Amino acid sequence: MAGTKALLTLENFINGKFVPCSSYIDSYDPSTGEVYCRVPDSGNEEIEAAVEAARAAFPGWSARSPQERSQVLHRLADLLEKSLEDLAQAESRDQGKTITLARTMDIPRSVQNFRFFASSILHHTSECTHMDHEGCLHYTLRAPVGIGVPPGVVNIVFGTGPKVGEALVSHPEVPLISFTGSQPTAERIAQLSAPHCKKLSLELGGKNPAIIFEDANLEECIPTTVRSSFANQGEICLCTSRIFVQKSIYSEFLKKFVAATRMWKVGIPSDPSASIGALISKAHLEKVRSYIKKARAEGARILCGEGVDTLSLPPKNQAGYFMLPTVITDIKDESCCMKEEIFGPVTCVVPFDSEEEVIQRANSVKYGLAATVWSSNVGRVHRVAKKLQSGLVWSNCWLIRELNLPFGGMKSSGIGREGAKDSYEFFTEVKTITIKH
Numbered sequence: 001m002a003g004t005k006a007l008l009t010l011e012n013f014i015n016g017k018f019v020p021c022s023s024y025i026d027s028y029d030p031s032t033g034e035v036y037c038r039v040p041d042s043g044n045e046e047i048e049a050a051v052e053a054a055r056a057a058f059p060g061w062s063a064r065s066p067q068e069r070s071q072v073l074h075r076l077a078d079l080l081e082k083s084l085e086d087l088a089q090a091e092s093r094d095q096g097k098t099i100t101l102a103r104t105m106d107i108p109r110s111v112q113n114f115r116f117f118a119s120s121i122l123h124h125t126s127e128c129t130h131m132d133h134e135g136c137l138h139y140t141l142r143a144p145v146g147i148g149v150p151p152g153v154v155n156i157v158f159g160t161g162p163k164v165g166e167a168l169v170s171h172p173e174v175p176l177i178s179f180t181g182s183q184p185t186a187e188r189i190a191q192l193s194a195p196h197c198k199k200l201s202l203e204l205g206g207k208n209p210a211i212i213f214e215d216a217n218l219e220e221c222i223p224t225t226v227r228s229s230f231a232n233q234g235e236i237c238l239c240t241s242r243i244f245v246q247k248s249i250y251s252e253f254l255k256k257f258v259a260a261t262r263m264w265k266v267g268i269p270s271d272p273s274a275s276i277g278a279l280i281s282k283a284h285l286e287k288v289r290s291y292i293k294k295a296r297a298e299g300a301r302i303l304c305g306e307g308v309d310t311l312s313l314p315p316k317n318q319a320g321y322f323m324l325p326t327v328i329t330d331i332k333d334e335s336c337c338m339k340e341e342i343f344g345p346v347t348c349v350v351p352f353d354s355e356e357e358v359i360q361r362a363n364s365v366k367y368g369l370a371a372t373v374w375s376s377n378v379g380r381v382h383r384v385a386k387k388l389q390s391g392l393v394w395s396n397c398w399l400i401r402e403l404n405l406p407f408g409g410m411k412s413s414g415i416g417r418e419g420a421k422d423s424y425e426f427f428t429e430v431k432t433i434t435i436k437h
Contacts, residue, residue, distance in 0.1 A: 007035065008036065010038065012050075012157050014050050014156075015056075016053075016151025017151075019046075020040075025040075025159075025160070028281065029096075030280055030321045031093075031269050032317055033282065033320050039158045041158075041160065042159035042164040043163050047157060047167040051174065053152035054153070057153045061153050066124075069121060074114070074115065074118045076114050077114035080107060081111050085103070088102035088106065092277070095277075095280060096233070096279060097235075098276070099270050099272065100272055113403065117423070120420045124424055126139055127139065140433070142424070142425075142429065143428060144428055145427055145429055166192060177201070179202050180203040182341075190202075201408075201418065203237065203409070203418070204413050205341040205412070206409060207339065207365045208239065210240045210244065212246065212249070212253060213246050213373075213374060213375040216376065218253065220396065224397065224398050225243060225372070226261055227398065228372060229241070229261075229325070229347040230325040233323070234325075234342070234344045234346060238369065238392070238399060241348065242362070243347055244358045245350070246351070247351045247352065247353055253349075258303045258327055261305070261325050262304050264276055266311060267313075268317050278320045278321045282321055291340075291342050291344075292326060292346065298332070298335055300329065300330050300335065302328055304327050305323075305345070305346075306323060306346075311324050323345055326345060327348075331348050333361055341367065359384060363388065366411055366412040367409065367413045368409050368411040368413050369391055369392065369413035370394070370409070371392070372394045372395070372397075375396075390409070390410060391409040392407065392409075404421075405419050406422050407419050
């Protein structure tokens, strides 16, 4: 149609070149509900090309010194930093998140990660032992498994999970898989990769508890817990979705927490004053809303948000995938809203009496990714943190990451860890060498 703006069309990136695809998928702008982009609908052919490019690039890239590879990673960080605003705008539009979050967290943390690992690879050491009585020296070498930035080192192939995802994870020459996503998808990955005995690193869902004791500093706790519940529309695997509050301060906490939640503005992603943007898709918005309906049917109370407060949006954004931050109370631990990952701007607040009781309740779900503990009693913090079945425990804070230390979950929240040492071990194969002299 004359005057219609052409859609952005993405291409796969294989062997250092952008490659068109024979078919494409529509991608929707979450803030308007309209198609804004076409994404390749790749399959076996594109995966074969990417694997072949990676295979060809592997010998040269893996032979480079740590110093050379470090320089490449630093250069990537420089380029990301230089294009921060463009990348933030693209991320905000694609994901529906606020431009403020993309500018201050997503892109800067990507830069930080590249710089961290650019430095980290310069400081790894191997193990060595000597057996005098046998006259033998033992040492280890680590050989890279994956690859990393000249042509063929990084390949980007778009598509759907059942089509391109299955082609990738079942390919016999893809030796390891690092995946972030849902448990059902991870189960399928495990099934497809099992015949090839592939290494897996799976970062999956969470049903993360916040435990708030009566001696907590509520002036710090409430704004941080609002952020941990609703940041990025609750679409962060580390978001808080179950808040346990000691009974003596429950009423006070609830009143202040709801008031603070209502201060969070839902708005179009480009609005710098918006705290929450749009959810990722229409289907996901409907899924999140379905949990609110289930909670109501079970007799729970919705204190603010969905179905209680009015959402005001500009006319062009009325069809966007927006939802008010929602607080549920008077809900049982057995409810699906307290057991299942919702992955949206929804959190449940319930009272508890004792330390032992709340630990048992916090551990009663199948997930074990993250938890937060709020208390001024240092001994209590250490006791509770030790007993919680969570891969990460924050005390009196949230989302502070130290990249040297392991990141990952217990139980159904995943397999493996990420971090300086853990990532190094996952993406390499260790070899023990014994030499008799």
